Amino acid sequence: MTHSRETSLALYAGGELSLLARWRVGRHVAGCSECRRLVEQFQSAREQLSSTRPDLPEGATWDRLAEEMKANIHVGLAAGECVGAPVSRALRPRWQRAVILAPVVVPLLALLVIGVWFGRPRPRASQPQWVDGTVIQATAEGIDLKQGDRMLSLQHPSAGDVTYAVNAQGTLSNRYVDEETGQVTIHNVYAQ
Numbered sequence: 001m002t003h004s005r006e007t008s009l010a011l012y013a014g015g016e017l018s019l020l021a022r023w024r025v026g027r028h029v030a031g032c033s034e035c036r037r038l039v040e041q042f043q044s045a046r047e048q049l050s051s052t053r054p055d056l057p058e059g060a061t062w063d064r065l066a067e068e069m070k071a072n073i074h075v076g077l078a079a080g081e082c083v084g085a086p087v088s089r090a091l092r093p094r095w096q097r098a099v100i101l102a103p104v105v106v107p108l109l110a111l112l113v114i115g116v117w118f119g120r121p122r123p124r125a126s127q128p129q130w131v132d133g134t135v136i137q138a139t140a141e142g143i144d145l146k147q148g149d150r151m152l153s154l155q156h157p158s159a160g161d162v163t164y165a166v167n168a169q170g171t172l173s174n175r176y177v178d179e180e181t182g183q184v185t186i187h188n189v190y191a192q
Contacts, residue, residue, distance in 0.1 A: 003035055004028050013042035134191050136172045138164045143172055143189050154187045 004012075004025050011017045012025045029035050135146045142155035154174075156162055162176040170191035177184055 003032065006038065009035055009038050010042045013039045014046055136170065136189055136191050138166075138172060138174065143174055143187055145189050145191065147191075152189075154189065156185065156187070 008017065008021065008025050009029070012022060012029065015022075017025060029039055133146070133148060135144075137144045137146070142153060145152040156174065156176050157178065162174050165171075165173045165175075171188060173186060173188040175184060175186045
């Protein structure tokens, strides 16, 4: 079983994960006693820390302080616009940048993939060369192809009628009906 990282468990204990990450870690914690124990330890350490910190005045919370900081930043930006000071715009979120760049990047990636795909060297099919001494022969067991010191043999059942056909282009074929299955089998051997 793959356990969640300790940083994820600590953020989960403080309720500081995104919705999807919180759901994923929560599912794991529900089924893993070791990770559940770590989350409980993080929660108790967080409670101990919040009860012993004397630096914040009573009634002050981090959420309230964060809201005040955001408000002060907005006031400063508005004041800068009033006096004509250039205000730097915050960068767009990543998903907005991705949406803007997608119509350019996707076709370029497609062209790159197509170029790489068609640019690969393809192995050429080698043409079999006629070897002197190539013989195709019908035997009682099937068809034999002998080429130099190599041999290929296609065999058929000994029982049953076998029909052979030969032509001048170097083809030998046989046809037979399998007595057990009733299926017709055809073997064609070509010599080039």
